[in-house]
Amino acid sequence: MDFPSTQFVSSRTMGTYEPIHQIGMWGENFKSISNPNISASVIVDVANKLENESETTSHEMLASTSKHDQEASKPFDKIQRRLAQNREAARKSRLRKKAYVQQLEISRLKLIQLEQELERSRQQGLYVGGGLDTGHLGISGAVNSGIAAFEMGYERWMEEQNKQICELRSALNAQISDIELRILVESGMSHYFELFRMKSSVAKADVFYVMSGKWKTSAERFFSWIGGFRPSELLKVLVPQIDPLTDQQILDVFNLKQSCQQAEDALSQGMEKLRETVSATLASDQMGQGIYVPQVAMAMEKLEALVRFVNQADHLRQQTLQQMSYILTTRQAARGLLALGEYIQRLQALSTLCANHPREPA
Amino acid sequence: MAAAGGVRSRLHNFLEGADIGGGRRLVITGCKTSLKKLVVENAVIVFGRRGCCMCHVVNRLLLGLGVNPAVCEVDEEKEEAVLNELSIVNGGGIQFPAVFVGGKLFGGLDRVMSTHITGELVPILKEAGALWL
Numbered sequence: 447m448d449f450p451s452t453q454f455v456s457s458r459t460m461g462t463y464e465p466i467h468q469i470g471m472w473g474e475n476f477k478s479i480s481n482p483n484i485s486a487s488v489i490v491d492v493a494n495k496l497e498n499e500s501e502t503t504s505h506e507m508l509a510s511t512s513k514h515d516q517e518a519s520k521p522f523d524k525i526q527r528r529l530a531q532n533r534e535a536a537r538k539s540r541l542r543k544k545a546y547v548q549q550l551e552i553s554r555l556k557l558i559q560l561e562q563e564l565e566r567s568r569q570q571g572l573y574v575g576g577g578l579d580t581g582h583l584g585i586s587g588a589v590n591s592g593i594a595a596f597e598m599g600y601e602r603w604m605e606e607q608n609k610q611i612c613e614l615r616s617a618l619n620a621q622i623s624d625i626e627l628r629i630l631v632e633s634g635m636s637h638y639f640e641l642f643r644m645k646s647s648v649a650k651a652d653v654f655y656v657m658s659g660k661w662k663t664s665a666e667r668f669f670s671w672i673g674g675f676r677p678s679e680l681l682k683v684l685v686p687q688i689d690p691l692t693d694q695q696i697l698d699v700f701n702l703k704q705s706c707q708q709a710e711d712a713l714s715q716g717m718e719k720l721r722e723t724v725s726a727t728l729a730s731d732q733m734g735q736g737i738y739v740p741q742v743a744m745a746m747e748k749l750e751a752l753v754r755f756v757n758q759a760d761h762l763r764q765q766t767l768q769q770m771s772y773i774l775t776t777r778q779a780a781r782g783l784l785a786l787g788e789y790i791q792r793l794q795a796l797s798t799l800c801a802n803h804p805r806e807p808a
Numbered sequence: 809m810a811a812a813g814g815v816r817s818r819l820h821n822f823l824e825g826a827d828i829g830g831g832r833r834l835v836i837t838g839c840k841t842s843l844k845k846l847v848v849e850n851a852v853i854v855f856g857r858r859g860c861c862m863c864h865v866v867n868r869l870l871l872g873l874g875v876n877p878a879v880c881e882v883d884e885e886k887e888e889a890v891l892n893e894l895s896i897v898n899g900g901g902i903q904f905p906a907v908f909v910g911g912k913l914f915g916g917l918d919r920v921m922s923t924h925i926t927g928e929l930v931p932i933l934k935e936a937g938a939l940w941l
Contacts (some may be wrong), residue, residue: 765925769925
């Protein structure tokens, strides 16, 4: 988004504000939004209202200043008044910025929808490209390329994963040394951490893509919780495969399972709250105004928290794997990683089977 | 400074606390609120933006462990001021949600999660007097 955000950063960090300057800047920016479909009257009204309020405030301030001068000059009070004025001006500036950003988001929405319509018409041969070059990706282009990069990366990741599982299997069957086994375990863990990094990157481009698990097979998606597996479920898969455990290990694993469960519950409840917040924002007053309303932009802002949820869930998965590697011996950890890898492979096989299973006609 | 603690009924507190994920809601009134005092007087206190879902997660987790954290919801306008003052109290950078345990900055959601998984969190909470048993 191309607008002078640096100006706002600097004025926030400076100690003083210039209310008149701020109003002028916002007024110009509002007028420059040239999309005819936005109700320009709404924008101008907001800007005017804020201008009027601020002018009234400064008049009042001036009046009371001269009154105080007559009584006794209290420099402390003057400073306090100036600070209050600054805070008020800053607050108004923030509100104006928010309104401006929301209108920008609505314009983006319209632009994206227009581009998509154009692309559809072009593909149907109804429209032969005019001023736009045929290689033009549009606003959605950047997101799509982020997703395409991820999908390619994931394909490579999966190939490497399958290779590592084979290596683990043969290493455990042969009697290789603990040191060599440790290397395999470490690279197995790093490989998972690499996936979490990739997911974090694409989540910034399109968080719903990660949430939907589109990049995974259908059976994997069936078990999906905030963009991946539930750590506690993974533990349930792992633990029977790494018997026998010492008493201390049994206790540690039990505690880990419980901690995972508690952390998952907290995250799930946070997600529920996010859903409620987004829903309430989208539906808040002004129904009957169509879809190009600030509510959509406001809801989008709230949804940015979803990226944090995905990151936290992956962080939890990473911590759980790490903790398991501390609790287990090298050999147990290797068996655990093998079990995990094979479990996922079986899920993928299940997806293929379900997709190709001949069904009786209804 | 106004603390929502002693005057209301427990039920009222509980109902009010429900939408922040649990805990006792504190309200900052005016510029004279001493955040340092809040931090020192509460075994566990969570500072977060009003309506923040991450804050909700922290509170739910702490509540699930049996802790009754004080929760300070900060309005957007006061956000910068609160962050600044907390940074001074802490002697360093602060981000929301910020959890203070035993009068010192403990960290954000990341740290709460990691220490919970490794099992370090509960002993720390017990030591600060936020948990018994």
